Amino acid sequence: MAIGFDAPLYILPFDHRGSFETKMFGWTGDLTPGQTAEIAAAKRVIYDGFLAAADGGVPRDRAGILVDEQFGAAILKDAQARGFMTACPAEKSGQDEFDFEYGDDFAAHIEKISPTFCKVLVRFNPDGDATLNAKQTERLAILSDYLHSAAGPRFMFELLVPPEPAQLQQVGGDHRRYDAELRPQLMVRAITQLQDNGVEPDLWKIEGLDRRDDCEKIVLAARQGGREKVSCIILGRGEDDRKVREWLEVAASVPGFIGFAVGRTDFWEPLVAWRAGKVTREDAVAEIARRYREFADVFARGQAAQG
Known part of the structure; x- marks a missing residue:
């Protein structure tokens, strides 16, 4: 059974690997040491934005990063030394079937690495391919058992539910209707x-939901059967500022x-502008910090309004 995690948590994720290589840098195939170092340096810009936001008002006991071992091992070590919560992915990047990176x-x-959270990203539609779902579930249960048998990281589960063709057909091919009506x-x-x-996550990382009652149903599912301390966080999905808010x-x-x-909405545009020479490194860091800090403020105000 999951232990759970119910403290406030504002994560800046930049564990992107395959998409970072191809979409940010335009590289394919095996990376050279120089290319690996260049990606690591870009991720350091994001991390410096995170640090600036923490210095600028984001509560340090709520702030955390999600970054990969391949490009971010030094960043993870530094964040841990500074007392921040950390998360590191366990999945292979850029494939539809969950499998272990290592x-x-x-x-x-x-x-x-010994992060606060071990994170997995999993594409899992309950009406999808039954054999694929069973294979993924078997691997995920192995990870879940391991994490809960050791006094180690908590289990963070990023659940993506891509539509099956018949489901999309049901909503006339409209992905937004799928998100609202079926997902x-x-x-x-x-x-x-x-x-x-x-499979017993301590924390579910959930795609954005438009309606409060849908959020309530997700929490009920996550906490059913004695899982009262299991919690959820919302992910940004690369959407624009307005939608994420x-x-x-x-x-x-x-x-x-x-x-x-929330990751790409914080860092993608500032990082692209910096790499294109349109802004300085300091400007990119400041803009990433501003966006992350503002999202933290939005969530904190929403929570305060609860009670």
Whole structure:
């Protein structure tokens, strides 16, 4: 059974790997040491924005980062030394089927990094391919058992529910209608199915929801069966500032949603502008800090309005 995590949590995620290489840098194939160092340096810009936001008012006991070992091992070490919460991914990047980044050595890598959270990103539609879902669930249960058998990281589960063709057809091919009309109930079913098969996250990382009652249903599913301390955070999904604010305001009004993980909306545009020479490094850092800090303020105000 999950231990849970119910303290406020404002995560700046920049654990992107495959998408970072191809979409930010335009690189494919194996990276050279120089390319690896260049990506690590770009991620340091994001991290410096995070540090600036913490210095500028984001509560340090709520602030955390999510970054990968490949490009961010030094960043994780520094953040831990400064007392921030950290999260590190365990999944291979850029594939539809969950598998371990480091194969059978996953535990050794988790123990080496020793983050606050071990995070997985999983695409799981309960009406999707049953064989694929079973294979993913088996691997995820192994990770869940490992994490809960050791006094180590908590289990953070990023649940993505991509539409099946028949589901999209049901809403006339409209992805926004799918998000509003079908995805919430599919997420509830996915959470229950995973829990019933031995996958016990302490924290669910949830795609944005437009309606408060859908957020409430997600929390009920996450906390069913004696899981009272299991919580949820909302993710940004790379949406624009306005949409992310809407999602944060809705989630913050619901007990059980304790924070957010907003990454690309914070850093993508400032980082692209810096790499293109349109802004200085200092300007990029300041803009990333501003965006992250403002999202933290939005969520904090929404929570304050609860009670």
